[in-house]
Amino acid sequence: MVVAPPQTAGEMWAGLSSALAGIMFMWMAAQRFIPMELYDHAQKWTGKLANRLWPYVHISFPEFTGERMKRSEAYVAIEAYLAATSTDHARRLKAEVGKDSSSLVLSMDEHEEVTDVFGGATVWWSSGATAPRNQGFSLYPARDEKRYYVLTFHRRHRKMVNGAYLAHVMEKGNAIRVQKRQRKLFTNRSHHDWYDNKEYLWSHVVFDHPATFETLALDPEVKRDIMQDLSTFQESKEYYAKVGKPWKRGYLLYGPPGTGKSTMIAAMANFLDYDVYDLELTAVKNNSKLRKLLVEITPKSIVVIEDIDCSADLTGKRKPGGRDEKTSEETEIEKAKAAAAGGNEEGKVTLSGLLNFIDGIWSACGGERIIVFTTNYVDKLDPALIRRGRMDKHIELSYCTFEAFKVLARNYLGVDSHPLFPAVHQLLIEAKITPADVAENLIPKTRSIQAEDVRACLENLLEALEETKKKQEEETATAAAAAKPPLEKEKKEGDGRE
């Protein structure tokens, strides 16, 4: 049988529905003069006639589903499937920048139709969008426009389409999506869209950080251990299911500023091919908002809370700025204020809210997720927050070792050895310097590095190391003098007088 050509399926439907609407209208007008039994009979026949004239079935796939307007997995998979299978046939396409930022990814534009053939059956996909509620003039694209795909097929293929065909579309679409997807860096910081007056939980940019484990200056053994741990995690879906644990792992990265904590997160994301969710706790109003953010996080992601020691006033024990404990009086005043504001813990993220986020019942949403906390002051953290099992792996990133320096020298100068290396090695033992400071001294003046540039950079570094060593020795001497018991000091002074 000849099926309706895809380009006219929508038009036919429009024509047919207006004809049916006309018939219905006449029936409604006439029903006042027609006996009830005859009216029912006629209605049944109208339905049958419509079915005969229009033997096609539609399934629509809206982009957003549910009360919380989460992007539908089906829509996203169909989008990827159609982008791969329809671009040779569709007449109107839209282009977006691809994974490597230099290529364009084509996909079907709105109000376009394409044909697909599966198991001997022809089906039609069309894309559409409902008009935005606010039709007024705006300089910005309409955000409340709702996009959807519609699948049309003959009713005799219903069983095959509902079963094998849709499973095929989902499987192929998801595989293409994983292969082609651009990784993203999400943040909850600018979650209010001023021109739309809407709250968005996460906003994102393309994640394009160049850090890898290869370029990370770290002890090779520590590096290997972390990479092994990440690989094992990634391959352990069955294991987590078998032991009844959510598929997630917590990392605590601690160490002084400039030792590579943030760089390591980027390297982890690149190694695992995961998205990054940078969770700014100070921008989260309360625990219920935290939960909302949490359920939005997709699998295959790293959730990062940087500087956990000062990013929230957890349980009233910490606050930004370094002062640790609050007096009980201060805590009482805050509690009273919160109660006056309409509820105890309603106005903030609490430690228990955060613990629930890490390993409570809500943490199981999504799966395949790494949670990373970073801090400069590990001792300031509440032990409950970082106990093993919650933060499974504690990694200290510290001052630059000779092994780490060699990685930086290779990255920045392209050298594996140099006559000045032994001097650098010795000074790295004597002075505490961060990889960030080492890297700063290894940036050559020109991009075409010559032997003299390498020497100049290494000499700069040696100078910086000498200075740091001197400063640290002076600080140690001052601290030692200040720590001497007063009696001993007085005795010395007395001895001096004699």
Ligand SMILES: Nc1ncnc2c1ncn2[C@@H]1O[C@H](COP(=O)(O)OP(=O)(O)OP(=O)(O)O)[C@@H](O)[C@H]1O
């Ligand atoms: N281990 C490292 N390997 C390679 N580069 C590093 C390393 N540590 C620091 N750097 C360099 O120093 C810069 C600062 O490092 P990074 O932001 O990762 O430090 P951090 O530990 O996160 O500091 P902070 O505690 O202040 O957030 C990076 O851009 C990177 O170039």
Ligand SMILES: [Mg+2]
């Ligand atoms: Mg950092």
